[in-house]
Amino acid sequence: MTANSPDTAAEATASSSLYEVHKKIYPKAVTGLFATWRWVLVWFTQALYYGLCWLPWNGRQAVLFDLVERKFYLFGLVFWPQDVFYLAVLLIISAYALFLFTAVAGRLWCGYACPQTVYTEIFLWIEQKIEGDRNARMKLDAAPMNGAKLAKRALKYGLWGLLSIWTGFTLVGYFTPIKTLAQEAVSLSFGPWEWVWIVLYSGFTYGFAGHLREQVCKYMCPYARFQGVMFDPDTLVITYDEERGEPRGTRKKSADHKAEGLGHCVDCGLCVAVCPTGIDIRKGLQYECIGCAACIDVCDQVMDKMAYPKGLIRYSTENALAKHWGAKDIVSHVARPRILLYSAILVAITVAWIWGLATKPSLRVDVIRDRMTLAREVEDGLIENVFRLQVMNVSETRQRYAVSVTGLERIALMGEPIIELASASNKNITFQVRVPPESAGKGSHTIYFDVKSLADEKVAVHEKAIFLMP
Ligand code: SF4
Numbered sequence: 001m002t003a004n005s006p007d008t009a010a011e012a013t014a015s016s017s018l019y020e021v022h023k024k025i026y027p028k029a030v031t032g033l034f035a036t037w038r039w040v041l042v043w044f045t046q047a048l049y050y051g052l053c054w055l056p057w058n059g060r061q062a063v064l065f066d067l068v069e070r071k072f073y074l075f076g077l078v079f080w081p082q083d084v085f086y087l088a089v090l091l092i093i094s095a096y097a098l099f100l101f102t103a104v105a106g107r108l109w110c111g112y113a114c115p116q117t118v119y120t121e122i123f124l125w126i127e128q129k130i131e132g133d134r135n136a137r138m139k140l141d142a143a144p145m146n147g148a149k150l151a152k153r154a155l156k157y158g159l160w161g162l163l164s165i166w167t168g169f170t171l172v173g174y175f176t177p178i179k180t181l182a183q184e185a186v187s188l189s190f191g192p193w194e195w196v197w198i199v200l201y202s203g204f205t206y207g208f209a210g211h212l213r214e215q216v217c218k219y220m221c222p223y224a225r226f227q228g229v230m231f232d233p234d235t236l237v238i239t240y241d242e243e244r245g246e247p248r249g250t251r252k253k254s255a256d257h258k259a260e261g262l263g264h265c266v267d268c269g270l271c272v273a274v275c276p277t278g279i280d281i282r283k284g285l286q287y288e289c290i291g292c293a294a295c296i297d298v299c300d301q302v303m304d305k306m307a308y309p310k311g312l313i314r315y316s317t318e319n320a321l322a323k324h325w326g327a328k329d330i331v332s333h334v335a336r337p338r339i340l341l342y343s344a345i346l347v348a349i350t351v352a353w354i355w356g357l358a359t360k361p362s363l364r365v366d367v368i369r370d371r372m373t374l375a376r377e378v379e380d381g382l383i384e385n386v387f388r389l390q391v392m393n394v395s396e397t398r399q400r401y402a403v404s405v406t407g408l409e410r411i412a413l414m415g416e417p418i419i420e421l422a423s424a425s426n427k428n429i430t431f432q433v434r435v436p437p438e439s440a441g442k443g444s445h446t447i448y449f450d451v452k453s454l455a456d457e458k459v460a461v462h463e464k465a466i467f468l469m470p
């Protein structure tokens with residue numbers, strides 16, 4: 001079949017793409033109250049992310065997931081693998097808080113604090129500084145490649161790259177002490193896993209914030225898909241007041257819009273131009289809306305220029321729009337039964353978690369009977385069992401502990417009963433325990449190991465074990 005055959009022509013006519021071709025979005029820069037809040041959050045979250053790993057605490061890094069030592073340091077707290085429960089509950093609290101805030105105020109997280117939003121904002125800021133605002137960037141993209149365009153592109157991609165590498169390096173700095181990592185960086189002598197994660201996370205940051213941007217929110221983020229089920233008619237969302245804005249239309253500033261049969265929307269299109277996901281909020285609530293409030297800022301400026309009241313696009317609720325509620329009514333509907341129940345559960349879990357942390361023991365002891373060494377008769381006819389004690393000093397100070405054993409008449413602990421442990425460390429120690437044969441009959445008998453801090457007798461563990469008499 002030739003390229004010009006009738007069959008080929010018919011197929012070409014009948015075929016159509018199942019996928020919408022992605023159109024690049026060029027969000028216009030915006031200023032205003034909510035833009036300021038977004039930048040406050042950008043500074044806050046990034047100061048935290050890039051700075052926290054450099055913070056020293058008690059001679060070590062304040063926040064460190066030490067995978068080699070299998071310990072997680074969080075300021076004065078040290079979590080061991082046995083403490084995974086605390087981290088699991090912390091994740092539950094975070095997820096639950098996110099659900100609660102979404103039910104109250106919609107996509108606050110997406111609009112202000114999500115890393116995808118924050119990095120896109122920073123990358124976009126770099127792009128705007130180098131290539132200009134929306135129109136200039138559109139013009140530059142359409143222009144043929146020349147020296148000036150190449151220089152701008154190289155500078156933009158270079159800065160994006162540096163920021164991405166710094167971001168990847170910082171992430172790994174929470175798992176490998178950042179000062180060690182910085183020394184390795186000088187000679188590029190990172191370990192294999194450090195390389196993998198630095199390259200991966202840098203690549204994700206660059207790709208997601210530099211190129212994919214709103215597509216991550218629209219097509220990849222699962223939260224965008226299921227957050228709708230957390231909304232109800234009293235959830236605060238960013239809405240266009242259709243009743244007030246329509247019929248939309250252009251007009252002179254001096255015109256009497258009522259006489260012209262027009263609402264307050266001047267159909268300037270600025271709310272669409274600033275939108276990072278490229279949607280038109282005037283079409284109603286859409287899952288693509290990340291709640292960034294850029295359209296509120298820009299529309300308020302238009303309303304100011306036209307001498308109309310602000311808030312044609314604003315934070316409101318479905319019920320408030322339908323029933324013409326003011327701010328007081330909206331606030332009074334925050335405390336609805338569902339929200340109160342969510343809040344009560346969240347407070348209960350959080351209090352229990354804090355209480356658990358506050359009372360977390362600073363000494364842990366595990367006693368295991370040595371299965372390799374059966375109960376045996378030793379010198380003087382004594383019966384000996386061997387036990388292995390794993391002693392964990394979970395505190396932030398060096399400790400000395402006294403070990404003793406009770407439970408049977410004339411039971412004795414052989415070996416050094418005082419053990420010393422550095423802060424946040426553990427030790428496995430083997431103890432022989434001996435008992436005269438007349439102290440107990442054949443079979444298994446309960447004995448107790450007591451491990452007590454010499455500095456604070458309240459720090460003590462009383463642990464059960466089984467002694468076998470042959
Ligand atoms: S920015 Fe405001 S006035 Fe302009 S089109 Fe959007 S809703 Fe209408």
Ligand code: SF4
Pocket residue numbers: 238271274275276277278279280281288289290291292293294295296
């Ligand atoms: S519609 Fe408004 S709030 Fe939603 S993403 Fe676009 S600019 Fe942000």
